[in-house]
Amino acid sequence: MAMQRPRVLAALPGEGGDAVVLSEQEKKLPEVAAGWKRHSFNEYVCEKISLHRTIRDDRCQECIDAEYLEILPTASVVIVFHNEAKCTLLRTIYSVLENSPVSMLKEIILIDDFSDLEARPDMGVFLENYIKKHFQKYVSNELIRHKQREGLTRARLTGAAAASGDVLVFLDAHCEAITGWLEPLLQRVAEKPNVAVTPVILNIRDNDFEIRATAPHNVQIGHFHLGNDIYLGKRLNNVKNNSTKFVPSPTMAGGLFAINREYFYYSGSYDEQMHGWGGENLEMSFRLWQCGGGIETHPCSQVGHVFRTHSPYKIPEGAEGYNLNMRRLVDVWLDEFKELYYSRSGGVWGDEGDISERLALKEKLQCKSFAWYMDNVATSIDYFFANDTRTGFLHSNGHCLDVGNLPMPLAPQNDVGTYPCHFEVGGNQVVMFTRLKGLSSQFRCRSTRLDKYEMLETVGEGAYGIVWKARNRETNEIVAIKQFKDSEENEEVKRTTMRELRVLRSLRQENIVQLLEFFKRKRKLFLVFEFVEKNMLEVLDENKRGMTQTTVKSYAHQLIKAVAWEGKCHARDIIHRDIKPENLLISTTGKLKLCDFGFARPVSARSESSRYTEYVATRWYRAPELLLGSKYGRAVDVWSIGCIIGELLDGEPLFPGDNEIHQLICVQKILGTLPPDQMAKFRQNPVFRGANLRDIRFPAQSRLKERYQRVIADNMLALMEGMLKMDPDCRFTATQALGHVTFNPRKTVRHHSQPAPLKRGPQRSPTAPDTR
Template identity: 40%
Template sequence: GEQGKPVTVNKESLDKEERKKFDDGWQKNAYNQYISDMMSLHRSLPDVRDEECKSEEYRSELPDTSVVICFHNEAWTVLLRTVHSVLDRSPKHLIKEIILVDDFSDMDHLKSALEDYMEKLGKVKIVRAKKREGLIRARLLGFAAATADTVTFLDSHCECTKGWLEPLLDRIAANRSNVVCPVIDVIEDDSFKYQYGSAKATSIGGFDWNMQFSWHAIPEYERKRRSKDIAPLRSPTMAGGLFTIHREYFEHLGTYDPGMDIWGGENLELSFRVWMCGGTLEIIPCSHVGHIFRKRSPYKWRTGVNVVKKNSVRLAEVWMDEYKDYYYERFNHDLGEFGDVSARKELRKNLKCKSFDWFVKNVYPDLFVPGESICSGEIRNKAKPMCIDSPSDHHSYHKPVNMWPCHAQGGNQYWMMSKNNEIRRDDGCLDYSGGENVIIYPCHGQRGNQEWQYREDNTVFHVNTQKCAEVSVDGKKLMVRPCTGVDRQIWKWKRKAQKS
């Protein structure tokens, strides 16, 4: 895997014992541990920065950092490679310490063997949780042990690249209320290939009204604001795993909400808080850190609570003002138990933070705001108790939209008619090009195949083809057919009162 090249092993060519090792590695980690174990702990990576980055000058006096890495049952070689990449590719005087936070791992290699190994490296402290805390509280444990000017949070399956740290610290030296993220490159889960792109192709963070983080291309207004492609990028939100923040500023901002559980939502909460309370959130194109992206979580949680929802409701209650209803509409305002948020509301008051409306208009003006929609909710057919049902995320693009029994839970049956006459949820639109199926396609705002009307007679009319949406006789398929006014073409959809 030297120079970030992929490693491939043909599992079929392994003997029985090795094949078991190979399978166990995947099972325990949701990435290919067998391959990681074959690679050097100091594997070389290419210099992935843009040419211009290599000649950038940074301040000679930079603040130092405490690197906090939380882990739970991480594979030995992956955890060690993360630590070595920090030590090998950062100027010594800028790394005050690395704090490994063990979130109650039970694998043997993470006990005394890890302590013995880290002791030899110096600079590495291990903090151990007394019970399973989850990422948010584990990070707070690590933060409490940090002593440097800044704190850098990394995940335990990362590889830092050449020149990753200085551009981050330089932004904090410029202004301690800058919160900065590296570009997160993909380390492939199966081959450990290191993938990277140019500064021009950097994505920035957004979110949708399910309170899910999403990546976006750099918008036009942000391209215009910057003089060059490698300049820091303002980002409405952060992915959450990797960032650097001034230690005292993090404290001043109220660290993380300790009432949030495990993980999920904390990245959006911190993003909103940084922007609304006077800080700036940036992605730094000259700083690259690789991260293994897994397709599933290998960890077990004994919990019946939907923690991501609980955390997201906490953030909506505290930070989103009247906009929180767009999120709550998605699950019919069934908030569930979310604990006491009075201390966080008090924090917002004391920090004299701006409104969420200010955030949307000034920091994320290209966010689709449902309040401007003409209809919202389920689209229910008159002939059958069936609703238009489809996920709308990027995994669903180009897939046919189907019918499903109406469940009144919102979710994949929640649709909005935008003022541009799109039927949409977040960035996915119903699109019909005249073929067999209506599909989900990224909203493009050009009308065309995405222009629909919900008419007075309760038909859903496709303007381009001058036809009507119809449910199939068996109730399972959504079709577009010549308008005849039969019950299978009549739909019930909640119209919103329009502000004049």
């Protein structure tokens, strides 16, 4: 049972959480102005409201009906105040007593951080007597007075040291706890002792003290702003939550939270060297998450809080203290981010004091990096790291690019202009040139951002990324967005990502999927492409017995053009290396687009000593030289196209091997025995050691005609045979295939049994045997 609330008349001002509306005459009273000056809220209105006022219980039915453990841990409520108004402080205490089960409320500890008792005598003897008379019989109450101003952080440490409950619950001195506020906090701490749990914080308006409870589907979670115009997200961000369960939160405002007392100390409590107020909430937020704990908001716990526009009293150490706090926070917890922070935050350089104990704590707890925190916790915040950027000023003739004076949350996205240069470090004119060759200001990209796209559905997923169908909110254009997984952490993914980006930026052709833009978010790269409705694998599923020769010829012609045409892939010395049906996109009008250049490689970039892996194209479309670990070049793409032509004709893969050795067997059953030099490579390759092909009878010549003669004309059969020569030096080039009579009917037909084209000089890249 909680403390019995005295009967309060519903007609009293502010009851139910309603606003107190003053008459025009009252608004002009000197007491009103004096109260605003003393406390930065309307003290006159505050005094009109009963200390026992009730707040309408607007929680959802699930919260009201929620059941909790019969025995919950006990709570020590710590309230710090300095020159607080009597009405807010006492109403805070009464709201805790009248809305908390006595069995769970161990004590209330009040810390007076050196209030001016001459100016505020009601915080002196009056308060001491009031506590003894009205509170002591219900719960243990302790009033501790500092002999000098210590600031919020050290005052809370004083309260924590005096506490004996299982859970520390910190509240500000101008709060109102709502019915059922304490049980959800204690239950969650009992379930998970390494998290700090915050209530949903309701706004008590500073002018009329109106307060409204909120439904749990609209929960506020903390993001953060590191000051000095470095804006990294909304301070409080509404998220949809369809249940009454806790919601993970990247940060907390810091004034109101519950935490296991033992874990509070184990995890580092507060940084005792921080001064005054400011930064301690972020320090705790980063530390908890990075060191194995976390922060959660419980939607069934609701506490009102008077938010003031400015502090009515001086903060110890003022701006210097705040800057010191930020330096300590940054130097201990931000890792590689700190250089970028300092480059953007003018005026905060200085001595942060001895941080060796905090660094030792970080090592002892084996805390994760700040990059991990950004990638796994604060996932909705855009950022760049120092090694991604060059910072400076973009200026000409004395004028600089300037983002204006509005704070980032309020500034429109295109709020950029020019202004006479003032070259102020950390000011509105500092811009960053990112590794993605884009301009960014205040950690916000000024051009391309993921936010302008609405993700509609997942259309594909592979080893290196996910492909989304999305809509451009500005133009309504449907696009495909490829999100690479772990772009920065995984070196292989990073290489693949940057390779595809470089290749696509150099290619422009109607049969190669068009890259519209690219950008980076959360250390992951996003590529935005034109959207094409299907891929060839889906088309094959719709045509299980194959397609007409006319359709096959159209697709083959477009695919070969993508590889060979006018300065494109092969003419640019680029090998795709992974041509397969999944990487061929087909529009509703029959337009073919070659995509997925993650394995693409520029031949011209090689040296005689460079090595290529053979683990490239999917096995069924892999040329013999790749399977054998031999040197290879552009001819591997031609082979893949030849395989695809065969599959399109009858709907069946041409060489469906189960593994490398079986793949070679499938090839030889159709095309005949490997040439002598490739058979020698087979015997030398350790991958095939012990394999015996002598007992398998292979045809003396190609059986392509036997398989396809009913569905193919002689000229297309000749094209296939030229593209599927096992010796890559005898295989058609993409240019030769493009000029073949199949696509140019006026040319003389070369019969498929005639000799292959003359051998060309070596155009292959060296490779090593597969080590995967």
